[in-house]
Amino acid sequence: MSLVFAGICSHAPGITGRANLADEALRAPFYDAYHRMREQLWATRPDALVIIAAEHFANFFMNNMPSFAIGMADQYSGPIEDPGWLSIARRSIPGNSTLSRELICEIMQTADIAFAEEWKFDHGIMVPLHFLTPNYDLPVVPVNINCQGPPLVPLHRAWVFGEAVRRAADRIPQRIAVIGTGGISHWPATPDSGKINEAWDRKFLERWTRNDREALLSYSDLDTYRDAGQGGFEIRTFISVAAAARGRGQLHHYAPIPIFAVGCTIATMEVAA
Amino acid sequence: MSVYQLQKFLYDLNRDSGVQTRYRSEPEGLLGEYELTEEERTALAAGDVGLIYVLGANGQLLMHFAAFLGLSWPAYLQAMRDGVTRHGPVRAGVYAMTTGVGEKVAGV
Numbered sequence: 290m291s292l293v294f295a296g297i298c299s300h301a302p303g304i305t306g307r308a309n310l311a312d313e314a315l316r317a318p319f320y321d322a323y324h325r326m327r328e329q330l331w332a333t334r335p336d337a338l339v340i341i342a343a344e345h346f347a348n349f350f351m352n353n354m355p356s357f358a359i360g361m362a363d364q365y366s367g368p369i370e371d372p373g374w375l376s377i378a379r380r381s382i383p384g385n386s387t388l389s390r391e392l393i394c395e396i397m398q399t400a401d402i403a404f405a406e407e408w409k410f411d412h413g414i415m416v417p418l419h420f421l422t423p424n425y426d427l428p429v430v431p432v433n434i435n436c437q438g439p440p441l442v443p444l445h446r447a448w449v450f451g452e453a454v455r456r457a458a459d460r461i462p463q464r465i466a467v468i469g470t471g472g473i474s475h476w477p478a479t480p481d482s483g484k485i486n487e488a489w490d491r492k493f494l495e496r497w498t499r500n501d502r503e504a505l506l507s508y509s510d511l512d513t514y515r516d517a518g519q520g521g522f523e524i525r526t527f528i529s530v531a532a533a534a535r536g537r538g539q540l541h542h543y544a545p546i547p548i549f550a551v552g553c554t555i556a557t558m559e560v561a562a
Numbered sequence: 563m564s565v566y567q568l569q570k571f572l573y574d575l576n577r578d579s580g581v582q583t584r585y586r587s588e589p590e591g592l593l594g595e596y597e598l599t600e601e602e603r604t605a606l607a608a609g610d611v612g613l614i615y616v617l618g619a620n621g622q623l624l625m626h627f628a629a630f631l632g633l634s635w636p637a638y639l640q641a642m643r644d645g646v647t648r649h650g651p652v653r654a655g656v657y658a659m660t661t662g663v664g665e666k667v668a669g670v
């Protein structure tokens with residue numbers, strides 16, 4: 290039928306794994322925003338959730354690295370991380386291989402992608418699902434954009450990919466929700482963890498909510514690395530969602546939470562014609 | 563080139579419980595299957611997070627490995643800082659330290 294929901298959210302492992310170390314005054318409003326995003330998502334009665342994530346070498350490695358990959362299985366599993374460390378129990382997550390295949394075939398008309406019939410989720414997908422589909426009762430179509438192992442796909446290709454996702458969603462009878470997950474500026478998995486460039490983040494989010502294609506695609510990876518850290522490469526997932534939704538975004542929550550290592554973000558975007 | 567093999571080992575270990583079991587039961591045999599420098603092999607066998615960080619392993623691969631080793635969050639961050647103090651700046655990759663060794667951005 291169509292794309293019925295579009296949003297973006299943070300996925301840093303500390304969000305669940307280090308919840309007890311966070312300042313409650315910062316943690317609680319962010320969790321509340323995540324819960325409201327869940328309500329908004331479910332209110333659109335989606336049949337499946339396309340989750341455009343930036344994974345961290347759970348499935349794809351430099352021996353054979355696709356820029357874009359889409360899952361095509363009836364079942365996935367996760368998290369690969371120590372469940373105690375992430376505070377998310379290991380489990381299986383439902384997929385829909387038939388639906389995946391339909392989406393993949395249509396996306397392939399204009400974007401070069403890989404498909405995967407096996408996929409183990411890491412925090413990049415498990416943290417958002419923990420909040421958005423806590424009963425794991427919505428079939429998921431996992432998508433990865435390589436944001437970890439350079440060379441990385443140019444931002445304008447992430448845009449084209451998002452457009453392809455939209456066209457595919459519009460061509461199938463099911464109601465599709467899409468979310469992008471990642472960080473904006475952050476320096477994760479280094480001793481700098483907790484460093485956040487709030488001004489850079491707010492400027493990016495302002496461009497995202499305006500759905501300003503030109504401004505969103507104007508970042509070079511060198512600039513992003515300097516100003517937003519290697520974690521900033523994950524803006525690709527947010528950019529794809531903007532291309533898919535085509536509308537104006539609404540920022541529901543943004544606040545740096547250093548122990549979570551990221552500016553914690555929840556936003557949705559109107560799905561425009 | 564070799565830091566690639568070090569990262570490949572971490573990739574295999576992080577996602578495969580069979581490899582995790584072998585790392586605990588017969589680390590020499592397991593590590594022998596990768597083309598590692600002596601320094602890399604020793605660092606992996608010892609679970610030396612600080613040295614692996616300095617060698618240039620992707621931070622995400624190392625973070626999952628540190629979790630597997632059971633390091634607490636503050637201990638993991640400190641191990642990386644100690645690695646830089648002991649062995650000098652990160653030698654490869656995009657996970658360099660940009661803060662000072664005494665700086666604790668998130669308070670830990």
Ligand SMILES: [Fe+2]
Nearest residue numbers: 343413471472
């Ligand atoms: Fe990430």
